[in-house]
Amino acid sequence: MIDERFYEGLVRDFSRWGDPTADRDLRDKATSLLLAEARLLDQGRFEDWLGLYSAECVYWVPATPGGDPRREVAVAFDDRRRLEDRIYRLRTGSAWSQVPASRTAHLVSNVEVFENRMVRATFLVSEWRAGEMQLWSGWYGYRLRDDGGLKIEVKQVNLLDCDQSLRNPSIVL
Amino acid sequence: MNLSSFSGLVFEDRVHRSIYTDPTIFEIEMMRVFGAVWVYLAHESQVPKPDDYITARLGLRPIIVVRDSQGRLRALYNRCTHRGARICREAKGSARTFQCAYHGWTYFNTGKLRGVPWPEGYACDFEDPKFNLAQVPRVESYRGFIFGTLNRDAPPLRDYLGGITRPIDEWLDRHPGGKVEVREANRLKFKGNWKLAYDNACDGYHVVFSHRSLLEMENRLETDPNKGMSFYKGKPDEAAMYLRYFGNGHHFKDKRPNVEKRPGALWEMEAAHPGMEHFESRIKKLLTEEKALRALDLAASEPVNINVFPNLSILGNHIQVIQPLAVDETETAWYATAVVDEANALGGAADAVNALRMRTQEAFPNFGEVDDAANFEEIQKGLAACEDEWVYMHRGLGIPGRVVREADGTLRAPATDEVFMREHMKEWKRLMSSTPAIEVAR
Numbered sequence: 001m002i003d004e005r006f007y008e009g010l011v012r013d014f015s016r017w018g019d020p021t022a023d024r025d026l027r028d029k030a031t032s033l034l035l036a037e038a039r040l041l042d043q044g045r046f047e048d049w050l051g052l053y054s055a056e057c058v059y060w061v062p063a064t065p066g067g068d069p070r071r072e073v074a075v076a077f078d079d080r081r082r083l084e085d086r087i088y089r090l091r092t093g094s095a096w097s098q099v100p101a102s103r104t105a106h107l108v109s110n111v112e113v114f115e116n117r118m119v120r121a122t123f124l125v126s127e128w129r130a131g132e133m134q135l136w137s138g139w140y141g142y143r144l145r146d147d148g149g150l151k152i153e154v155k156q157v158n159l160l161d162c163d164q165s166l167r168n169p170s171i172v173l
Numbered sequence: 174m175n176l177s178s179f180s181g182l183v184f185e186d187r188v189h190r191s192i193y194t195d196p197t198i199f200e201i202e203m204m205r206v207f208g209a210v211w212v213y214l215a216h217e218s219q220v221p222k223p224d225d226y227i228t229a230r231l232g233l234r235p236i237i238v239v240r241d242s243q244g245r246l247r248a249l250y251n252r253c254t255h256r257g258a259r260i261c262r263e264a265k266g267s268a269r270t271f272q273c274a275y276h277g278w279t280y281f282n283t284g285k286l287r288g289v290p291w292p293e294g295y296a297c298d299f300e301d302p303k304f305n306l307a308q309v310p311r312v313e314s315y316r317g318f319i320f321g322t323l324n325r326d327a328p329p330l331r332d333y334l335g336g337i338t339r340p341i342d343e344w345l346d347r348h349p350g351g352k353v354e355v356r357e358a359n360r361l362k363f364k365g366n367w368k369l370a371y372d373n374a375c376d377g378y379h380v381v382f383s384h385r386s387l388l389e390m391e392n393r394l395e396t397d398p399n400k401g402m403s404f405y406k407g408k409p410d411e412a413a414m415y416l417r418y419f420g421n422g423h424h425f426k427d428k429r430p431n432v433e434k435r436p437g438a439l440w441e442m443e444a445a446h447p448g449m450e451h452f453e454s455r456i457k458k459l460l461t462e463e464k465a466l467r468a469l470d471l472a473a474s475e476p477v478n479i480n481v482f483p484n485l486s487i488l489g490n491h492i493q494v495i496q497p498l499a500v501d502e503t504e505t506a507w508y509a510t511a512v513v514d515e516a517n518a519l520g521g522a523a524d525a526v527n528a529l530r531m532r533t534q535e536a537f538p539n540f541g542e543v544d545d546a547a548n549f550e551e552i553q554k555g556l557a558a559c560e561d562e563w564v565y566m567h568r569g570l571g572i573p574g575r576v577v578r579e580a581d582g583t584l585r586a587p588a589t590d591e592v593f594m595r596e597h598m599k600e601w602k603r604l605m606s607s608t609p610a611i612e613v614a615r
Contacts, residue, residue, distance in 0.1 A: 002448030003455075007528070058447075059240040063357045070528045072357040073509040073535050079447035085390050089540055097543035130550070163264070165360035165504040170543040 002079055007070045010058070013118060014141050014156050015066055020112035021122075029150050030119045030142070031111045032158060037152070038106035041172055049172070050080075054151040059083055061157040061173060062143040075169055085126065086172070097170035102129040104171055108140070117144040123157075125173055136173055138162070183597060183602040186567035190556045192601075193366040193564070199500035201605060206483055207232030209609035210335045210421070211313075211320040213485035214238050214248055216355040216508070219265065222284060227265040230496060231309060231321055237261050238319060240280045242269055248321040249284045249308035260306075272387040282332060284308045296611055310614040315351060316345055318485070319490075323466070323608040336583055337423040337498045339404035339405050340479045342378060344487055348471065349518040353510035355492060356531075361540035362504040363546035365553040367484075367497035370505055370595065373545060374480040374488075375416050375424045376589035378568060380405040383548055387540045391444035400444040414476075418584040422482025422600040424593040437466030439473040452525045453501065468522050471512055472529035474537070482597055490534055498599040507542065509534045532579040566594040 033052060040049040053059075060067075069077050078086060087094045087106035110122040119142040127134050141156040157173045159166075180188040184477075192198055212231050215238040219227045226239040228251060235251035237260075251259045253273040260271040260280065270287055272279040277285040284306035286299055297304075309321035313330040315338065320330050326331065334341075345351050361362065363370075380402055381388065388406070392398035404412055432438050443449075457465045474489035487492040488507075496504040509531060512524035526604035556564070569575050569590035576586040586592045 001449055003451040004528075060437070063359065070524070071511070071533065073531050073538075075359065076539055077532060077535055078448060080448055081445055085393070085540070089386045089390040089395055092386040092389050094389075095540075095544060096383065097547040099547075118454070130547075145433055163357070163360075165506070167362050167364075168543055168547060169361070169539075170547075172195035 002058075004070075005070070010060075010154065013116070013143055014025055014154075016099045017118070017120065018114060018143075020114055023113050026117070027113045029110060030113055030144060033144070033150055033152065034048060034108050034111060034119070034121055034140070034142070035043070038108050040136060042104050046090065046172070050083055050087065052152055053080065053083070053146045053155075054147065056080060058154045059157075059172070060154065061159065062162055063105075064163050065158070067162075068163055075159070075166065076157075081115065091146075095166050096168070102171050104128075106173075110139075116140065117146065119144060123173070125171070127171060128170070133148045134173075175577065179226040179292075179602050179605045183598050185568055187563040187565045188560055188598055189557070190564055193368060193553065194500065194556050196500045198605075199366075199497070200378045202316065203232035203497070204436060205609060206601065206604050207497075209322075209324045209327065209604050210483065211322045211327060212483065214312075214321050215310075216317055216492065217246070217314055217319060218352075218513075218548060219244070219356040219378050222267070224267045226261070226263075226268060226282070228261060231323070232497065235259055236321075237271070238310065239268075243283075243599050245283075246314060246319055248280075249280075249282075249311050250307040250309075252307065253278055253304060254286065254304050255289075280306050283462065298484040305615040307613040307615055309501045310612055317340065323609070323611045323613065325612050327609075330365075332482065333421060333424065335476065336419040336543045336581065337425060337479065337481055340427070340477060342489065344475060344477060345478060347475065348512055349514045349523075350516060352513060353490075354513045355518050356509040356511050358509065359535065359542075360504060361507070361538060361542055361546055362502065363497070363549050364502055365546075366500060367495055368601075369504040369552055370495045370545075371483060371486075372505055372566070372594050373549070375426045375478050375485045375593040376590065376591075377405065377409055377414070377426060379418065379545075379548075380409070383544055384541050386544065387537075388530065390540060390597065395446070398526070400429075400442055404428065405588075410589050412588060414586055414588045416590060416593055418586075418593050418596045418602075420582070420596075422597040424478075424480050424597065426478040427476075427592075428478075428588075430454075432476060437469060438461050439476070440469035441471045443533060444536070445519075446529065446536065448528060448532060452529045455525050456522045459525070460520050464520065465522075468519050468526050471519075472526050472533055474533055480593075482600065487536060490530060491537075500542045503549075505542070505546075507534075507538050521567035528539050566591040566598065570595065 039160045057080050059078040063075050105125040105126045112120050121140045125136040138159040143154040145151050212595050214229045221239045229236045237249045239252045253260050255278050260273045277290045286304045292467045309318045358517045391401040414428040416426040418424045421501045479487040490509040494506045576592045
């Protein structure tokens with residue numbers, strides 16, 4: 001549930017990155033999860049992609065470095081219902097910013113794991129749409145959950161140019 | 174092309190493609206439009222204390238909007254008098270002086286030159302004001318909205334705004350203390366001319382087509398689809414909403430009459446947003462029922478489009494700034510606004526209202542404006558067809574009784590009429606056909 005406590009934990013967990021841990025098993029599992037996510041997004045398999053997320057989850061693209069969603073708008077701040085909205089909209093065929101749909105290649109690298117199933121990775125998303133290429137780059141922060149299988153509870157997308165004007169930010173990063 | 178007259182480019186029913194595509198016309202606009210009228214620069218809540226500054230542009234001119242050490246609002250040119258470098262590279266901050274990184278010339282935040290390294294190497298008098306920073310000679314604000322003009326002959330800001338102040342007042346006065354605080358923005362750029370965004374600012378004709386996916390998304394769980402902008406479905410020209418043209422290029426689409434006049438009616442039209450259930454119940458626990466509903470209405474998107482020519486649109490709870498970057502590139506910054514409740518009129522619910530209000534404000538940039546911007550880019554691409562010269566804006570033209578001139582001189586029309594576009598284009602033509610008395614202060 002998105003409430004004061006959730007927001008507080010979110011801001012806390014995503015602002016205090018210590019040193020990575022040496023948990024190779026978690027790093028292997030997290031890497032597999034992140035690569036599966038990248039592939040499903042590139043394939044446009046959004047319903048399968050959402051299956052990688054826990055029942056309550058957040059996809060968050062701050063509009064300032066760090067960002068506090070209680071006080072600021074974000075480029076995107078989606079709970080599970082809004083992620084379903086996002087996919088529903090893309091599937092209507094009249095989401096004109098995605099007609100025709102972008103072709104994307106998500107490159108994910110530099111995966112490191114931290115205490116409390118926090119994960120960081122660096123990303124580069126190449127996007128081709130309507131005759132032009134553009135690049136999105138930065139780093140991902142993840143908070144994972146393990147309910148008998150590793151799932152994504154929070155994905156934070158930290159764009160290098162998060163506070164600059166973005167052209168057609170309608171793909172999932 | 175005869176640039177002293179733009180009469181061959183703007184007709185009552187249509188405009189020529191070149192006003193969106195011609196780099197020469199764009200350059201002239203930066204002088205005769207953005208150099209002639211009051212241009213929105215920033216909001217006072219972005220520079221609340223002496224020495225606070227934020228960078229902006231007036232047309233393409235790089236500007237530092239600063240509240241100087243004495244508290245006076247100024248719009249300094251972000252350009253070193255010496256060699257022309259920008260003296261401020263940060264987007265915002267607080268500074269009593271600005272120092273150029275090139276040769277170290279330093280200026281007070283009033284614009285006055287403070288000093289230069291090794292002045293003994295100069296024979297000139299640095300007290301000569303010509304060495305001070307250039308600045309916009311006239312900076313005025315209306316209830317927090319800061320505007321500047323370079324035109325010596327421009328009327329006072331209040332006169333330029335005219336009747337559009339009425340919807341601005343009503344928009345502000347629904348908030349505690351009659352004011353808002355500007356927060357971060359959703360910033361979107363598109364490869365298209367700036368006027369494509371302003372032409373769209375009051376357009377009620379595009380909504381059910383351009384935003385079909387948004388309307389369907391917002392109502393996907395509804396048995397009776399009435400969320401968001403559903404009132405555009407069916408026959409929008411017969412709905413209670415209307416649009417009004419105020420003169421000087423300013424227009425207003427008032428969708429408030431579509432909403433029942435009772436506390437909570439606006440909030441009920443909001444689609445699902447993250448945290449909605451929790452914060453709604455939190456607000457209802459803090460306040461009596463009617464007060465809670467009024468507080469929730471503040472988190473809902475106010476159904477207005479208030480457009481101040483040439484670059485400001487108050488849409489929902491956003492302050493949208495249209496910033497030309499080039500003839501075929503534009504940035505639209507959708508600044509979020511927050512409730513400030515110094516007198517505690519909301520009984521401690523202001524933080525909860527804002528937590529909701531941030532989420533409601535993300536929705537349109539994410540699921541609506543991206544589609545508009547994609548359509549604007551398609552216009553810019555389509556206009557490459559140079560023999561196909563005309564762009565039409567004649568919806569409603571010539572239909573008796575459809576556009577009504579009211580006693581106060583404003584024009585009132587049904588929501589999908591394009592009269593607002595025809596009128597701001599007349600104003601554009603008038604401005605482009607005259608030479609403003611541009612000057613800077615030092």
